[in-house]
Amino acid sequence: MKILYGFLIVSLMAGFLGAAEAGKITVDGSTTVGPIAKAFAEFYMKQHPGVNITVSESGSGNGAKSLINGSCQVATMSRIMKQNEYEAAVHSEVLPISFVVALDGIAMIVHPGNPIRELTMEQIKNVYIGKIKNWNQLGGPNVPIVIISRDTNSGTYETFETRVLKGEKIVKNCEYVGSSGAIRQRVQSTPAAIGYVGIGFIDSTVKALPVNNVPPSPETVKDGSYPIGRPLYMYTNDYPKMGSDLYLFVNLFLTKKGQEIIEETGFIPVTNY
């Protein structure tokens, strides 16, 4: 255990040194928030040559972990930090501050050739807990449903689990996939598949279904009528020093350009210019 603490202290120190190093920001975390962070990083580095921002996408949980052990300055997360993560952070003398940079809706996607037109929350839940096994139970063709989920590592999964499944367990034959892009890839190439992605990932290769008669769109998520919406977060350790690169980077979402970037990546900005 002592060795472990030793490692922790060393990595913490490395983290502080990293944070102190001018012009370098490391971002890690959610694959959903990743595109926003990447677009922000690209924009910011163009405005401020000499600043180097690296963005990795390893899942919300890993983002929190990296922030806690000091290997990143910004953790992008598609869910709120959990109680035990806060506890671990405080224990490591890290004070997580959250920025809600955008809103997102989780869209149910199927193959474009699928004749299904809409789903209810109840139907989605029943598909994922295994009560509905065939598309003909939903008014489609007689084909077994190929159920695809994000891995349990992701914030999207946890949002889906708490908001849609409400604590019930996913059916055993559900397939797990490592990223939102991979879900879209699987759904666009599998006629019998159903999956869920953030609305930023919707494109013409898949069909996004209305849920409870409400289509997933920025407007419906913002006014609360779309039932599976969520905020997207960036976390920093303590509030960044005013005027620092880190401060400007995490507050980029408040600017007009930031709003445009968020809209371009397909998410819903919290500002309204």
Add this chain to the structure above:
Amino acid sequence: MQRNERNLIMSDAVSRLRRLTALILKGFLLLATALSLVAVLLIIAYITRDAFPFFKLRGLGELFKSTAWFPSGHPPEFGALAIIFGSGLVTLGAIVVAVPLGIAAAIALSDILPYRLRQTVKPVIEILAAIPSVAYGFFALVIFAPLLQNRGGSLLALASWIIALPLGLLLIFAVTEIATRSIREDMVKPARLILAAVLTAILCRSLLALSAMLSAVKISSGTNALNVSIILGIMALPTIVSVAEDSLQAAGRELREGSYALGATRAETLFKVVIPAAGSGIIAAIILGVMRAVGETMVVWMASGNAAQIPSPWFNFLSPVRTLTATIAGDMGEADQVTGSSRYHVLFALALCLLLTSFVANLISEWILRRQQRRLGGLK
């Protein structure tokens, strides 16, 4: 003459220095050798240490008896039986793909194909080993999985022809040979022809029926055990081919020439002399290749579907499965090491299972090699 004054007997100081240098160098070499041993021991120790709390928290039964894998549930369940089964199934599939192909290729390269062809083919096969596993995974996910979904039935039918036709023809050849052994000399040729024709017709008829049956199979999800088995088999191929071919070559020219000199045919030499002589190397090749398949993570994580279920029936390769390696890779992120939860320690318990498997496999291969060596030694 100055040169003659050079002292041929070393002074005590020089001699001591030399001995010391030798000792230091020896010690350094010993250390370098010991390093890998120490690394293995440390890995085993740390994994066991981190796996132990899981068994203390949850007991032994759940992990190996239950198939309910819900690490993030409330309350969580950690039944890894389906996952262990998935690893086993995928490995079995990889063995079925890689071992016959690999051994056949090794034999062809070492004893059948012309030397110049071998010189170009073997490096090409070895290139397979240099392709990163994520590239294999990408291929499996983006190209092979949709192909299985869209053309799965016809692919299976085609595969059944490719596998069964040459094997069947070989079998027919052998059967006609044996069946016509005891009949009159002038009848042998026509009898063989007729028998072969009849058997070939039966073979083709049954193959047609089989392929019609397989063509009707609809694969709903292309990321399944079959997909991963084939890809893992291909990944294990270069290891098996390369090591097996090396050991066949090592059997030596003298052995083969001795066999020919005693009047053995090429086939007899190959099957009764060369392959038994290279047997230990071939087994080592198989075990090395299989261990590569067992330990592979990226491909199974991307293309096996990761559904923690035991297929029904158990040999249904068309259903998605989850393996130990993919579970460790996929569940690491949310497993909280700071709070020391069972969700974290269960992954080490799984790693321990993997470690023990490869340990046992290595022991078995060692045992086979020893036995083989003893038997060959006895023949001398």
